[in-house]
Amino acid sequence: MIVMLDFDGTIAVNDVCDALVDEFADIQQLMKSLSAGEVTVAEYYRNAFAAIADKCPPDTLTHWLSTQPLDPGLTSLISWLKIKDVPVRVVSDGFDIYIKPLLASVGLDTIPVFANVATWDGHAYVPRFPGATEGCTCFCASCKRNAVLHGIPDDEVVVYVGDGRSDACAVQFADIVFAKGYLASWCTAERIPHHPYKTLADVQRILANILMRNQTRQRRQATLARRNAYLQE
Numbered sequence: 001m002i003v004m005l006d007f008d009g010t011i012a013v014n015d016v017c018d019a020l021v022d023e024f025a026d027i028q029q030l031m032k033s034l035s036a037g038e039v040t041v042a043e044y045y046r047n048a049f050a051a052i053a054d055k056c057p058p059d060t061l062t063h064w065l066s067t068q069p070l071d072p073g074l075t076s077l078i079s080w081l082k083i084k085d086v087p088v089r090v091v092s093d094g095f096d097i098y099i100k101p102l103l104a105s106v107g108l109d110t111i112p113v114f115a116n117v118a119t120w121d122g123h124a125y126v127p128r129f130p131g132a133t134e135g136c137t138c139f140c141a142s143c144k145r146n147a148v149l150h151g152i153p154d155d156e157v158v159v160y161v162g163d164g165r166s167d168a169c170a171v172q173f174a175d176i177v178f179a180k181g182y183l184a185s186w187c188t189a190e191r192i193p194h195h196p197y198k199t200l201a202d203v204q205r206i207l208a209n210i211l212m213r214n215q216t217r218q219r220r221q222a223t224l225a226r227r228n229a230y231l232q233e
């Protein structure tokens with residue numbers, strides 16, 4: 001078994017990227033062109049980083065990050081998974097520049113992070129999308145599908161925990177899905193079986209139950225989806 005965790009709205013209480021843009025730029029204006037379909041998600045991110053650069057250089061960012069709460073069940077879930085010898089992966093369509101420091105702030109800097117990258121060149125943030133794929137047209141800059149599939153053995157049971165639009169693509173390849181918010185409604189509409197949850201403490205409790213009852217098995221639709229994705233790439 002391997003556990004994939006979304007970051008914004010899942011590990012972090014807020015969508016940290018949205019909160020950041022909202023704090024240091026006019027998010028309504030930037031979002032308008034995204035919802036109107038005038039820009040892609042990657043272009044939105046480029047515009048947003050350009051808009052926050054002056055007011056939020058790296059030291060300001062570091063300071064502001066301390067205002068961003070993480071799910072209270074996070075460290076307990078991660079320690080419990082470690083005891084159970086279950087690997088964890090953070091899969092995000094957000095950015096390493098806030099994900100890594102926030103994880104480090106609670107001693108979780110060794111968890112592998114699959115996310116977009118932003119570097120500060122002395123004047124501005126330069127966003128890059130190493131996980132971007134032409135093979136998928138879902139609503140994201142870097143489709144999480146590849147992060148979910150990367151290096152996963154055929155018999156692995158993939159657990160996915162998320163909340164948003166960028167998780168919708170990924171959960172089709174996951175065996176055990178935990179969903180809240182937008183993702184929960186989407187899973188219901190698409191008939192993807194999922195466990196609704198509010199906090200990561202719920203995830204730990206439900207997952208412990210599944211393990212105890214020996215109910216960790218692969219989902220047929222997910223196995224087929226993984227196989228098809230491998231054939232396509």
Ligand SMILES: [Mg+2]
Pocket residue numbers: 006007008009010162163164
């Ligand atoms: Mg999210």
Ligand SMILES: [Zn+2]
Pocket residue numbers: 136137138139143144145169170
């Ligand atoms: Zn996708």
